[in-house]
Structures are given as C-alpha cells and as structure tokens.
Amino acid sequence: MIIHHPILGPRDAQEFVYLGDESLIDRPDGMSAGIEEFHDYAYNRTNPAGEHRELWYHEQGDRSWLVVTRNTVTHEITKVELARDVARAKGRTK
Amino acid sequence: MANLHALTALGAREAAVITVGPLTITERFDVALASVAARRGRMADLAKAAKAAGLPLPDPARWQGGTPYSAFWTVPEMWLVEAPFASHELIEGMLKAALDDAASVTEQTDAWVALDLAAPDLAPLLERLCNVDFRAVADGYATRTMIEHLGCYLIKHGAGAVRLYGPRSSAKSLVHAIELAAHSAW
Amino acid sequence: MSQSHRIDAKVGGGQIDRTKTLGFTFDGVGYQGHPGDTLASALLANGVRLMGRSFKYHRPRGPISSGSEEPNALVELRTGGRQEPNTRATVAELFDGLEAKSQNRWPSLRFDAMGINDKLSPFFAAGFYYKTFMWPKAFWEKLYEPIIRRAAGLGSVTREEDPDEYEKGFLHCDLLVIGAGPAGLIAALTAGRAGARVVLADEDFRMGGRLNAETFAVGGKSGADWAAGVVAELASLPNVRLMVRTTVIGAFDHGIYGAVERVSDHLAVPIAGKPRQVLWRIYSKRAILAAGAIERPIAFENNDRPGIMMAGALRAYANRWGVKAGERVAVFTNNDDGLRTAADLKAKGVDVVAVVDSRQGEEVIDTKGKLGLTQITIRDKAGRTRTVGVDALGVSGGWNPNVNVHSHHRSRPVWNDEIAAFVPGADGPAGLLVAGAAAGGLSTHAALKSGAEAARAAVEALGKQAPYSLPVAEDAPTKVSPLWFVHHGKGRAWIDQQNDVTVKDVKLAKQENFTSVEHLKRYTTLGMATDQGKTGNVIGLAVMAELTGRSIPETGTTIYRPPYTPVAMGTLAGRSRGKEFKPFRLTPSHQWASEQGAFFVEVGMWMRTQWVPKAGETEWRQSVDREVLATRKSVGICDVTTLGKIDIQGTDAGAFLDKVYANTFSTLAVGKCRYGLMLREDGMVFDDGTTARMGQNEYVMTTTTANAVTVFRHLEFCRQCLWPDMDVQLISTTEAWAQFSVAGPNARKLLEKVVDQDISDAAFPYMGAGNITVGGLRARLFRISFSGELAYEIAVPTRYGDALLREMLAKGAEFDPVVYGTEALGVMRIEKGHVAGGELNGQSTALNMGLGKMVSKKKDSIGMVLSQREGMVEENGYRLVGVKPVDPKAKLVAGSHFLEKGAAPVAANDGGWLTSKVYSPHLGCEIALGYLKGGDKKIGTRMRAVNLVGGLDTEVEIISQHMFDPEGERLRG
Structure with missing residues (x-):
C-alpha cells in the first residue's frame, strides 16, 4: 500500500508500523476515570468492514504518527492526517 | 590521564575507501553530528538563533549546506546537523551554547556511520538497495529509507553523489550490502 | 544428432540463430539446438514429443503450448544445488550445456511403472482422496500420504544449498506495461514518445508476443520486424526501461506490482556477482495489462497424447522456431484462427492431411498412439467416422483473454458472447487498464488500437498529451462457435491436463452436487498446481454449465491470485538467507x-x-x-x-516521564538516576531500565536491549497522540555511546x-x-x-x-x-533477583514481580488504572520467588511447573512456573526465579518443580528472590 504522508507525500506502507483504531487517542484521564472506562478504552473497538480510521507510525521515516482513513475492504485510503493534529482537535493538550 | 585512540565504524584507525567497479564508497570519519529539535512553541526563536549561528534549517525532506553547519530535516521541527569533526568534535555543546533553550540538542556523531557513495550514475545501485525514486528527486533531497533492514538517511548531492548515514553498529553489514548490490548493478 | 524436425531455413528460418549450435541433454541423451530456442522447441526439432508423465495417471505427455501456460512439459533443469523442478520446457531458454530431466516417472520416461495408475483410473476419479483415505485415520500420515506423495507428484527438490544469489529491487514509473505483444509495444511507444516514464516488462526473452509467432504483416512488414523496430525505438528513449525475461507476478495495492526478472536463467551459471533472479517492486502511477490471450483446448477422448497441441502453438513452433511438430498434421478447430495454422504449416511445406472444423459438423472423436499420436478418428456431419494417420494435431477451442493479473483484487471477469470467453470485469485494480487480446480484442488491429488508446488515457490522466498513429494490420474476427467437449464414447477426455481432470470428473462433481465453480475446483483439483488452470479452467466450468443446463455467466468463474507463474523460494527470500538473513x-x-x-x-x-x-x-x-x-x-x-538509550529533553520531560513510568521521575534530582518501571495500558509490565536526570530539562532513559525500538515507538505515541502539547523531544542515542x-x-x-x-x-x-x-x-x-x-x-x-x-x-x-x-x-x-526476559514476559504485573509498590497512585500513568483490576491484584496471585533444589546436585529446568508434594501433574494443581535458571557458583547449586501463586507467603516451604517433557520432578525450596546479598550492602560499598 501507499500512504500519502501529509508532510512527505507518497510512502510505501512497508515503512510504517500499524497500531490500530484511532480511538486509542481518546485515552481517559487516569486520575478521574475508573477501571470500566479504561477497560472500554483498552479493549473495546468497532471492527468495520469498510471505512476505518487507524493509527500508523512512520518508523522508517519521520516518526510521525498518522491517522489513516482506509477502507478495510478495498484498501482505498481517502485521508491521511498527522495524529498530533487529530489529537489536538479532539482537545488533547498535556 | 587517558589518551584514547578512536576506531572508525568499520573498525579501523583510518577511514575506509572501497571501490567496486565504478563505485567508490568512502567512509567519512571527519563529520560531527548533532540533532537539533525545536522546543515546543519556540520555532521562531530557534530560527533566529540558528541564523545567527550559521545553521540552516531546511524544509522537510531537504538538506541544506552551510558554513560551518549543514543540516537536513529528519522529523517535524527536528534536524540532523553536520559540521567538520576537527573543529566541532564538541558539536553538542557548541550548538547548545548557540541555541540556548530554544532547542533540544543531542550528540549524534557516533550514532551513525557516514558513507559517501560516488559513481557516474548511482541510480542502478540505489534501485537495488532502497525504494527511493532516485532518478526523480532533486539534488538536496534527504530522506530516511530502509537498506537491507537498516534505517538509513540518504542525501542526494547529485546523480553520482550520495551521503548515507546508517546505524553505526551495522556499518559492516551496510557496506557489505552496498558491495553486493554494486556487483549486481554494474 | 540431426534436428530431424527443423524446417529448412530457405522455407522458414524462424527467429533462431542457425549459425550457432548449442548442445544440451534430456534424460541423459545429447541433442542440439540454436540460440533463440526454448527447451521445448529444441526437443521438438529433434523429434522428441514425449516430455513428461501426467500427475495422477502417469500418462505420456508432450507440450501443448509454446508459452508459460504449459501444463504438461514440466522438467527438472540443471543439477546439484541448482536443480529446479517443475520448470516449463516451453519457456526454458536453451543454453549450451543445459541438462534437463523428465519427472514423475520411474524407471524411465518411456517405461513408467506407475503407468499402472492409468489402467486403474476408475479408482482415481475426482474425490478419490476424500472418499478412499478416510479410514482408519491413523493410516493417513504413515501410509496413504507417503504413497500418494511418491506416486502423484511433480518434480523433486534438491537437498543441496542453492549456490546462486537472489536480489530485490525497486522501480518507479508513470506507466507499467505488462506484456510486449502488439498492444503492449504500441502502448509503451505511445507513452514513451509522450515523455512518460515507462517500464515495459515481458516474460519472454524476445519482445513481440504473438507477432513473433505469426506470418501476417504489420505496417507493411512482418509482425516480428515491426516489433523489432518498435523495440529499437523504445530502447533509444531514456524514459523507457525495457525488461525482457521479466514476469509481472502480481498486482498489489495502490499501483504496486511485483515482477521477477530472470537475470541469469539463460546462462549455464550466473556471471560472478550477478543474481540469478531479481524480485522487483514496481511503483506505478498507471499500468496497462497487455498479457494477450491463451488458446484453450477442446475435450475429446484421448486428447492428451504427445503430438496433440494447441493450434496456435503448432504454428508458433513452425513460424518462430522453424520446427514442424509432425510430418503429417491435422487441425481441429471451432474458429477461423485454427485455420491459420493449417495455412502457415502448408506454406512451410508440412503435409496437412485434415482440417476438422466443428462449425462444419466435423469432430475429432478419438486418437491412438501409445507414446505419441499416430492416428485420429474423425466423425463427419453425417455421423460417419474415418481414421487418419497423423503425428501432430493442432486444436483450437478459441482464445481466452489472459485476465489473470486483472483479477488479483478479486475482480470477476465477465462473459463475452462474441468471442465466447471471459473478459476483464469493471472492478479491477485501481489504475490498471487492460488492452489488446487481454481485453478481448483478438485481432492485431484491435490489439494495436486498444494498446494505443489505453496509453493515451493513462498518459492524459497524468497530464500529458499522447497522440498516436496505428500501423495497418489484420482485423479478422475469429468467428468462434463454442465447442467445449465432444459428445462421444466412454473414454476419458481431458480438460485440465496438469491435474488429470477429465469430462468424467466434472460429471461426477455434478452428480455429487459440487456444481459451484469453487466446489468444482476443490472437488476435482481443476485449475490447481503450477499452471493454475490457464488452459483448463474455462473449459472445465463451461462443461459444468452445459451439464447443469446453466449459462456460463450463471455458472461463473474462479479467479486468479498472485503469482502469475511459479516463483522460486529463493527469489522471495532475496539476500535474506544464511548469514545474510x-x-x-x-x-x-x-x-x-x-x-x-x-x-x-x-x-x-x-x-x-x-x-x-x-x-x-x-x-x-x-x-x-x-x-x-x-x-x-x-x-x-x-x-x-x-541497552536502549533515549535522550529525552524539554521543559515537560519530567512530567512526560511521570506519565510513561509507573513511578515518579519529575522529582528526581539532577545528577541522580532511578530504576523505572514501564507498564502497558493494560497494566502489564512493558519494560524496565534506569533513567538519569542529566539536567533540569534533560533525561537519559535506558531500555532493555529487546524493547529499545518498541519503547521508543510507544514514547512517540504518548508524545504525539496522548499529550500533543507537552514540550518533549526524543532521540535515540543507543549507538552514540559505548x-x-x-x-x-x-x-x-x-x-x-x-x-x-x-x-x-x-x-x-x-x-x-x-x-x-x-x-x-x-x-x-x-x-x-x-x-x-x-x-x-x-x-x-x-x-x-x-x-x-x-x-x-x-x-x-x-x-x-x-x-x-x-x-x-x-x-x-x-x-x-532482578527481572529480565523470562520474567518480563508481557503477562506479568508489577505486583507479580514484587514491585507493586512502585506503581504510584498519586499521578496518572500508562497502565496505572488497569493494573488495579480485580484479577491482577489477587491476594494469592503469582509472586516472584527464588528457588533452589533441596538436593544441591539436583537439576532445575526453566519452564518447570510448581506442584505441591503429592499433587498430580495436572493443570488444576499448577502452582506457577520457573522463569529463569542458572548455576550459582556462590550458592553451589542451580537456582531459579519463578512465578508462584501466593509465593510471598510460601517462602521457606518446599514444593516440586516438575517438567514432564524433560522427565524432571525435583523437590525445591522456595526462597526470597534476593538470593545474594539481600540487604544490598555490597552495592552501596
């Protein structure tokens, strides 16, 4: 597969490491959330046949974490964003 | 007082020069390296200090030459800086002094083996080593790429001139891979 | 040896160099051929038709094709470590000294003892394995399988190491053209002239495709000469890369194609330093599949004898290689293309004794000839039969567009009535266009036009103009009238010669209700093995359609997957083998x-x-x-x-470490270091190491050797995805410091x-x-x-x-x-008592390791919350303990399980396991660490360490994990 890196353009997926669902960005705060909420965060995922927003790490590249919107059936990639931007848009800071 | 000798990445007192057909691989033991990363929200301060220090901070996927410092982009808001080893063995301290708290600076000199590849046209060699579209990219292109499982930085200085930075501990494996590919390419 | 079947050079020279002679052997017998020959063409030139034995019935077989679709003529090439089985003689380029052997026969090709299978054929029908070898179960591995493997098989594998080198490489282009027949050549030319970066790959050693095998003109000259002219122009363009002997094996995602270049297979031994083959990963913006079409057979009784081949192959051997496959030849066709074979052979002076055209109501219904064809039986329109003595028969059942690569992303081919064949469907790989015969355009003009059109479309999509002009070429329709199998007799009529699948087998599959194409394939093995049904698939499913009264589109078709043709394992490994793994x-x-x-x-x-x-x-x-x-x-x-070393700097470096370590680092004084415990989010221990504070905003983290890369990746995840505004910068310094x-x-x-x-x-x-x-x-x-x-x-x-x-x-x-x-x-x-690999097993908590107090609850850190889950804080959960045998001479084995005295070694009694063991010269005995349920309360007790695999059952004493200097006096000295 080819991932169109927002900074570096088209790069071979071989350079990346796949992690999983984008929702891994949505980590609860450990000082306020309990075990149930963390359990959902760590284990519960949707597993769509179709569009999926997923985390890829450009390990053999610029070390950017990316959010890749990919169709799991056709492998078509429709959007690639820097995960840091996505995290900030979700309100994550420090 | 200790007086320690240095060994090159290929394990010798002197830097190696290896030729295979039209290819010359020159181990560069005279390059000091450090990483420079902008502290959060301090890019403008870093740019100013870098300019004063003669340190270029090129765009993504680019290398830029300068005196005494050259640099190439590696990570968003992070660069690897090259300087002559003889004058800049203490590159980390020199850059820290120049950039103050606008940047995080880390010694990288011995993290890498530096190899200069030279041949009339390096494309037939590089297409056997990595997925860089060498013919298409412009001079000054700098990228990380995998060569025989090793994460390397490749800088194109011309159709026949490339600087490679590979993991120092695997210098022998890297050179071996280049030699094998050279035998095949030419 | 004379080349008895070589056509006189004055009549038809072919594209071989008769000024040079190459010597080679087949089953130890010496023969001669010429540069430009394949092994098959050279053997045929020497009058050798019998080249192999069939998979199941050990029937004598010769080549039926002149290309990579060949199901029959599979041979072993070379000797020693270079021996390669299942190589198609039809594409093996001849070189001086080539040694080839037939396979799947014993003791010899002419007399094969396993030929008895042919007589026992009723027992070997489809479904034979499934029904016969069901019972008793234990017989399968020991008895049935070894026998079947020996009897039904392909070639043998050498036990010696392959001495050759293999390589991998990467190519980039605007347009990849797959196949260099008329469509591919004009596509490459059109795009090349327009300035696009073109890669033109062809599996043959000579570009031109079918043009090399035909006699008709293109642009006023012979097709082969026109092709050579185009190739010469393409070679002069710096933006075009010509790759002969290069098979595109698969279409992968987003314009990536795999291709195998056979760099040295046409040489006795590779040139020193050169690889035997290169596996190229081709990055393309657009691709054109111009892989041509494959002629299909007609099933009739005993249609598998050496000497019976595809009509197109018969004339290819005559036109390209100057070889007459027989002295007296007949043609059996259901379309006009088959008639070309008769005409071309006549022009070469071959005696064409019969042209059997099913459209005229005539059919070949049976053949004779033990080791090669001697006679055919023809039935005319009126039902009268006659026999004709022939030693070669060309059969044409029509042409199937070569859709193989187009279906690699599961695109279903669609039926086209006009050419009575499947053509590529609409949902092929993105960016892949199909041209020429592969797209169903079977005439030369149609191929040229669609090739040029496809190139223009591809190039225009990339923002360039690509005008073209077409040379004049034939545009005759094939006028095919489908005939899948001849209705006659009770004998066997082959559909898939490689797997010995006959019309009868399809009938049996139908009878047992395996009527879907996927079931048909698995039940009969239709379309499996090295040729993947390139000649047999369509006729097999057409027979099923006819038997079930469904149309072919209703019956459907199986699809292809990579690789297009078999790939040597060494090629896939590349240089990653042995010491260079x-x-x-x-x-x-x-x-x-x-x-x-x-x-x-x-x-x-x-x-x-x-x-x-x-x-x-x-x-x-x-x-x-x-x-x-x-x-x-x-x-x-x-x-x-x-040990991994990671430089962590920034004004939030301390706060960041507090997040990623279970214990606290922001309070660490400059100039001090501390042991750090890193958890995964699920609460298990991830890694450990010592981290030092070198300055106010500067830390150096160490990781275990094994986890250096994954810890770094995790830190980047935390930095970019979880806490994106922290002022933290990371870089590895593992290699920078000795x-x-x-x-x-x-x-x-x-x-x-x-x-x-x-x-x-x-x-x-x-x-x-x-x-x-x-x-x-x-x-x-x-x-x-x-x-x-x-x-x-x-x-x-x-x-x-x-x-x-x-x-x-x-x-x-x-x-x-x-x-x-x-x-x-x-x-x-x-x-x-320090933990390492055996204890850091990804399934253990800080509490298990006796480090539970290190997990600070005063701050949020990765894994803190989930480490407190019920199952992970069990009172009697696993605790790290030290272990020594009661008898100092007794042995311990890591992986042994703890059992109470007298307890049976069953899972219910399992108390835990030994994680690491060594011999301690200080204690004078073997010692171990282990996870023991409720271990902290069992210090001083005795248990057993049981290893059923090693036959060990050792009485042990449970002791503190700190087996040496427990007070730590030495390290503070």
Missing part, C-alpha cells in the same frame, strides 16, 4: 572480544559477548563461573552498549585510574549520574548495578569504546579485572 549489530568491544576468542550470542541483531574463555577452559560453565566469581571478588567489565558496566568490590578503584574526577562515595554516591571526562574526553558515569555489586556504567563516544575497554584492563591490571558476557550477567542478576 539480517544485518548484524556489533558492540564497541566486538573487536577485543573476537581477539580473545569470545563466544557470541545473537540478541535481536546484536552480537553480544556470551562468555570469554581463557586458555584451558573446555566447557562454557568453567568460563562463566570464573567470570562471576572474579567479578564478585574483585571487578568485572561488561559491554552494555546494547557503555560498559564496571562491577565488583574494586570497581571504583579501577575507574579511579581512568577517570579525571573524584568518584568517591561522597562525591559520586549510589544512584549518582553525571558528565565526567576520561583523559579529557567527554564521558558519562552512572552508579547503577544489575549484579548487586558496587557498580558503575561508564560511557564514552562509541569510537573510543574499544580504547576505553583496553585502557581499563591495562590500568586496572592490578585488580585482575575480568570481562564477562551475557551468561555471567544472567547468573548475577538472578542471584540478585
């Missing part, structure tokens, strides 16, 4: 250790010193025990460069001889860290211990590592320092 990482002390004859162990890619034998030591334990005792008695040095552990009572005294600063206990206390100098050289010192001894880790820039080690050994000689390896390191850490 992966690169090595060498430590700074590697040279010194090599000089001492040290043993090395691979840890990831690192080569670490395992132990360093001294003269007279013959057994590893002697060296390891000595290294341990000498370290604990005086001082030992160990290269610990391999780092040595100096441990033992004399560690400080030794280091004092080397370093420039005061490192007394007062000036450099336990867990101190800082920048120092060694003879003026910048260095780092950490007072940390993994061995339980007074210990330091000293680091210098890597280039000085070798010198530092030699310096320490020389200057500290009075302390008799020893260099120890990973074995002694392991002994000392286990004696001391």
